[in-house]
Amino acid sequence: MAEDVKKPEELIQIDYGPPKRSWMDPTVKFERGSYNYAAVKDNQEYLSLPFPRKWQPYEDDWQLPDGWEEIIFKGFKERLEKYRSLRIFMDICVRCGACADKCHFFIGSGDPKNMPVLRAELLRSVYRNDFTTAGKVLGKFAGGRKLTVGVLKEWFYYFYQCTECRRCSVFCPYGIDTAEITMMARELMNLIGISIEWIGTPVANCFRTGNHLGIQPHGFKDSIDFAVDELEELTGVRVEAPINKKGAEILFVAPSADYFASPHYYTLLGYLQLFHEIGLDYTWSSYASEGGNFGLFHSAEMMKRLNSKIYMEAKRLGVKWIIGGECGHMWRVVHQYMDTLNGPADFLEEPVSPFTGTRFENTRATKMVHISEFTADLIHHNKLKLDPSRNDHWRVTYHDSCNPVRAMGLLEEPRYVINSVCNNFHEMPENTIREQTFCCGSGAGLGTDENFEMRMRGGLPRANAVQYVHDKHDVNILLCMCAIDKATLPPLLEYWVPGVEVGGVHEMVGNALIMKGQHDRPTDLRGTPYEQDGKEGDDNV
């Protein structure tokens, strides 16, 4: 920022004149707070990725390998032949503009290249130039653009400013999915060693230790044991939480943030309570201790490398089927990719709830059930003793996480659970929830701190809708079923809507669940005492 010192009289002048530039001239300024740091060399090496080096996006020289254009050209060609989606999405966009104002980054920044159509055009222009006759002959008139360092920098800036949330795809008349385009662009950049730290590090950690933070097995066990101790203090009940137990009926896989971060941790307590109360024969795994998969944000290959652990571990432990915890992109991978990548899961059995006898027919092949499907089924069959008034100090709203909604269709299960365990539930406005839900602004590997301002902008549409229910219904907690949400919505709301907390659905289940042999439980799972807290305190029995 130091280099552009302006004269005092310039400072009060605002530029009215519209620049006559077309979007085709690449211009990217790496403003502080608006980009991510480059992937760390050691991690790139550990994962045997090409061209590991030390560089940063704000530097002029990215130390691109010789012949990088050729590498990208070949990679592009290969992907055009491997993915019908890519070819179709490159060919059929008519630039109708329906998607333009649907992106949270565009809404929150006003930057036109954040319109999904233009984000895609960044790649499409190169496609037209290199792979279509019209583009080769007519060049710029046909919308073609040569791949230059400037264009590459633009790719980096804008494809790491897309959270792959698929909201635009809902509105596109041809279903063009910017997430797919962003994934391809990121794969291409990976070919020449361009990736970001917040993807590279969690991926490397996950590959080695099984979870994003790089917690080793004994640390993982320690975390779970600690939660068991704390839960005993809170409820008076000592629960079992087996790890790496062979022959258990069910393997449980949650995002790792659940056992080291807050407010995820209260959801973990909720799981532990629930499984104990119904007497589930299950096990955690230290090797597959991460449901999340940052490989999805890196490349199809990396996604497969990380995801392989879940089935391999299920096989080693000899479980019958798998339950997955509250996570967003994890469910995109599990639902849409896992079976294709690492299946068939023919060594597992078709999931049947041991308590209700319900066959989860919707998971016949993949054999992995979402925790909210599992819990909703239990509640529907009256298998849980619940006291929703224990959540009366919370006035809740629910944030649909992008992936479970737009890549799976998980809408009613969590709502059913919330309505069963909470008395005060208020929905946000209709065009900000369900399939039209707004992203937290930090998904797809962008949830770190160097791009904080970008995240605050991207999350503005979501926060704005929370503000509305906060003002109108006095909502004081935003529930969600996604580890990235739980990590990134608290700072977002701290900035835009102070006074609204973030929590998980199973935290509410945990609060409301009446356990056999419990003591008074004078506090909720967060340790907040019931008596002092309550506006609604008088409702408590």
Added chain:
Amino acid sequence: MNLFFSLVVIAVLIALPWLLVGAAGLDYLFGVIVPYVALAVFVVGLIMRVLQWARLPVPFRTPTTCGQQKSLPWIKPSRLENPHSTLGVIGRMLLEVLFFRSLFRNTRSELRDSSRLTYFADKWLWAGGLAFHWAFLIVVARHFRFFLEPVPWCVSVMEGLDSFFQVGLPIIYLTDVIIIAALTYLFFRRIINPRLRYISLAADYFPLLLLLGIAVSGVWMRYFDKTDIVGIKELTMGLVTLSPVVPEGISALFFVHLFLVSALLIYFPFSKLVHAGGVFFSPTRNLANNNRVKRHINPWDYPVKVHTYEEYEDEFRDVMKAAEMPLEKE
């Protein structure tokens, strides 16, 4: 610049037949050869395009789901917005192709009386797009009158319906009005809305102008120029029966119309207009969300380097042992 370029091209496309048919007498070229070539390019080009898409693999099943999944028996699934069966997919595609379902989704909310939230639809783009496409389809179908003898009853019925609100003579077809109105709207929308002007390429203005040119020249012939219909039918029937003749006395305007149509046919397979075929191949719309029910196969799947449990235990055996965790090898 993009707009200017498109305008110039259109002007040239109009001037060519106008001048050459009149001055140089190239009736046969514009009446027979160009249309045949155009049709051939269109058919071959489109087939090649579709075949190219069709032979590409779909490695993953990635529908965009816009409604409740089918999971527990007591939760009502959204069969069209999130189809779990082929039938549902067909329904979803029909809604998409016939009624532009996704474009219809554009809703807006507004705060009225300072606290009441009301929703209304922002459906101009949807209405304009739908009006154009349907009108275009009907207009094209009406043209079968020129290619079939006797004129099939369905074409006559359609004409009857189309001229239902009869005003003046010759009968004014509703679709003629609609198609020009819709195209004009779609065109000016691109120019007036700054955001759209920013994203629009020459390839966006050109087809709109081309279609406008076709529609206006057609309408002009029918309502104002009173072209020799008998002569034209003789020509078109000649083309269809592969015994082409170019009768005397057909106006240059007709050749302009025909030439612009030929240009459209040639342009079609190589431009964004292929969305007409491409939409059927869109993997986010044409696949069922039955991912966890039925395994999808990736034809180019290959083995990758994974981190096995054995490698993991080898690295961490000591700490695992110290923490009394179960081990495969002591």
Added chain:
Amino acid sequence: MTLQELLTKNRERVVEKWRQGIIDTYPVDGRGFLRQQDDRFANPIGYVVREETDRLFGCLVNDTDPEATRSSLDKLIRIRAVQDFLPSEAVSFVLLLKPIIRELLAEEIETHALHDELQTTEDAIDGMQLMALDCYTLCRDRISEIKVNDARRSTAKLIERLNARLAEGSTGNSCNNADKDNDR
């Protein structure tokens, strides 16, 4: 006629011009959207600009509770503080009001000899500008604070547990190798 009456009479014109000026600080191609889309949820920036400029103008003319002024400024600046603006760019929109009033109402000010009152109003705008600076600084402070909290939260339980175990004198603990030691 007093300047207050004059401003009240021309409220809509002045505020509209001011709004335009603020929207024009955004990249040219996003402006149409910010101006046209009036859905509160689809276009929060445009909504805040629309609502708060009018409110601020009201505060200026009617000399209301400074808390109202601060709250409106805060809403505008909270957004601008996380967009790609220099600090001066983020807050200078307040000053924009001066030339707008001067130019739009030049004739009437002349006719009714309101120069002295104009001076007073311009002083009030300067005051508002200073208040805007405060808001900006508070927003940025808040961001730093949140960043620190955020870092703490992401490993909250890890650290809590570590401390608990250390207190017990246990040695087995986990390692965190999320090395974010990039330069700068």
